[in-house]
Amino acid sequence: MTDQLAPDATVVIVGAGLGGVRLAENLRTGGFEGPVVMIGAEEHPPYDRPPLSKNVLTDAAERFDLKPPDFYTDSLVELRTGEHVDSIDTAGKKVAVTRADGSSYEQSYDALALATGLLPRPFPGAEDVAGVFTIRKLEDAERLRAAAGAAKRAVVIGAGFIGCETAASLHTLGLDVTLVEPAETPLAQSVGTTIGKLVTRQHDEKGVSVRAGTGVEEILSDGGKVTGVRLSGGDVVDADIVVVGIGSTPVVDYLDGSGIELASRDVGGGIACNEVGRTSADGVYALGDVANWRDHGGAQKRVEHWNHTVEQAAVVAAALLGTDHAVTAAVPYFWSDQYDLKIQVLGWPKADDDVHVISDDGHKWVAYFSRDGMFTAVAGAGKVGAVMKMRPKLVTPTPIEDVLPD
Numbered sequence: 001m002t003d004q005l006a007p008d009a010t011v012v013i014v015g016a017g018l019g020g021v022r023l024a025e026n027l028r029t030g031g032f033e034g035p036v037v038m039i040g041a042e043e044h045p046p047y048d049r050p051p052l053s054k055n056v057l058t059d060a061a062e063r064f065d066l067k068p069p070d071f072y073t074d075s076l077v078e079l080r081t082g083e084h085v086d087s088i089d090t091a092g093k094k095v096a097v098t099r100a101d102g103s104s105y106e107q108s109y110d111a112l113a114l115a116t117g118l119l120p121r122p123f124p125g126a127e128d129v130a131g132v133f134t135i136r137k138l139e140d141a142e143r144l145r146a147a148a149g150a151a152k153r154a155v156v157i158g159a160g161f162i163g164c165e166t167a168a169s170l171h172t173l174g175l176d177v178t179l180v181e182p183a184e185t186p187l188a189q190s191v192g193t194t195i196g197k198l199v200t201r202q203h204d205e206k207g208v209s210v211r212a213g214t215g216v217e218e219i220l221s222d223g224g225k226v227t228g229v230r231l232s233g234g235d236v237v238d239a240d241i242v243v244v245g246i247g248s249t250p251v252v253d254y255l256d257g258s259g260i261e262l263a264s265r266d267v268g269g270g271i272a273c274n275e276v277g278r279t280s281a282d283g284v285y286a287l288g289d290v291a292n293w294r295d296h297g298g299a300q301k302r303v304e305h306w307n308h309t310v311e312q313a314a315v316v317a318a319a320l321l322g323t324d325h326a327v328t329a330a331v332p333y334f335w336s337d338q339y340d341l342k343i344q345v346l347g348w349p350k351a352d353d354d355v356h357v358i359s360d361d362g363h364k365w366v367a368y369f370s371r372d373g374m375f376t377a378v379a380g381a382g383k384v385g386a387v388m389k390m391r392p393k394l395v396t397p398t399p400i401e402d403v404l405p406d
């Protein structure tokens with residue numbers, strides 16, 4: 001089955017973030033000349049999210065629009081910001097939209113792409129406590145930066161990539177930071193404890209207190225304002241601000257009643273898609289953080305990384321245009337900036353892979369991952385060349401023995 005677009009078809013994109021913008025761009029560069037309408041709930045023109053836990057926190061002047069304003073007019077992409085898609089009628093091929101002023105309308109589509117991203121998980125019971133933050137939107141980062149300016153002590157709950165970056169940024173702003181993580185080390189769930197220990201060392205060196213193997217039982221407050229956290233062992237850590245980085249959930253509420261299939265939670269949830277992003281509904285695709293694509297081995301998987309979203313946008317555009325470029329990149333990649341180090345990961349690391357530290361000068365390091373004797377991934381901190389040069393060895397199956405130094 002193909003959904004190849006007629007030349008005058010209308011493409012509606014829900015979500016004006018990275019996935020939405022890249023899809024619109026790919027459709028135009030691929031030669032599509034019909035109407036492209038992009039509807040985004042945020043008031044801002046589309047911006048990049050990775051800087052929110054990095055430069056946007058540490059530097060008030062930083063802003064990262066995904067495209068210059070002219071892009072939308074020059075490429076005839078109708079950008080409608082501050083508008084929320086409330087529901088989808090897949091039989092009638094239209095979406096119901098509410099504008100910021102409360103008025104509403106319906107928009108018809110021939111093809112529909114869903115790129116609605118994630119919402120951060122709040123800490124249960126602390127949703128309304130002043131001084132408790134999550135980071136997903138520009139306003140979140142701006143509010144956190146403003147609060148950090150008047151704060152001395154911060155606790156970051158959750159040492160995934162965003163938690164680690166936020167701890168580093170708050171330390172850079174001069175705060176006394178405690179990073180709390182229930183797993184044995186930071187990043188343990190994604191890249192395992194060997195890398196987690198190297199990352200812990202980096203935070204230790206800067207004086208960020210890493211409390212791993214400890215959960216947060218309660219966020220403490222007085223008069224509606226945060227005062228600290230109580231750890232699972234009973235210790236209390238005082239804080240003027242608390243940042244919650246305990247994961248996110250796919251934004252799918254507007255799909256209620258649409259019949260569009262969701263992926264089960266045990267494979268990551270989100271919108272169930274095939275290998276090119278097609279959902280269970282005719283002419284409807286999903287991409288980016290919200291999308292759970294089938295990989296070429298038949299497994300469903302949802303990935304929350306920048307490069308992945310960019311690649312999916314190219315694949316969905318190709319599927320819609322009926323062109324051939326329907327494969328995701330051979331080797332997945334993501335990065336994280338913490339202090340002066342760029343951590344990069346190339347490949348398919350799993351938390352329980354064998355990890356071989358190839359070089360470590362006490363600050364910068366490189367490690368290879370293997371599973372069942374095969375090379376699966378490379379990770380490095382401050383070692384761009386050493387990481388990137390391994391790509392060819394990951395493109396084709398390679399025994400780990402062939403890449404380990406003698």
Ligand SMILES: Cc1cc2nc3c(=O)[nH]c(=O)nc-3n(C[C@H](O)[C@H](O)[C@H](O)COP(=O)(O)OP(=O)(O)OC[C@H]3O[C@@H](n4cnc5c(N)ncnc54)[C@H](O)[C@@H]3O)c2cc1C
Nearest residue numbers: 015017018019040041049050085116117288289304305306
């Ligand atoms: C703080 C932070 C740091 C990150 N750092 C890194 C990093 O270092 N490296 C990396 O690889 N990745 C990083 N990422 C992940 C990367 O930013 C995402 O993978 C990428 O933004 C996904 O793009 P998207 O288009 O799927 O979703 P988003 O960029 O989230 O865009 C979704 C948009 O859809 C809108 N929307 C939702 N529902 C509706 C609706 N019903 N109607 C209309 N609009 C709607 C939302 O308001 C939002 O604007 C980071 C993410 C965050 C939040």
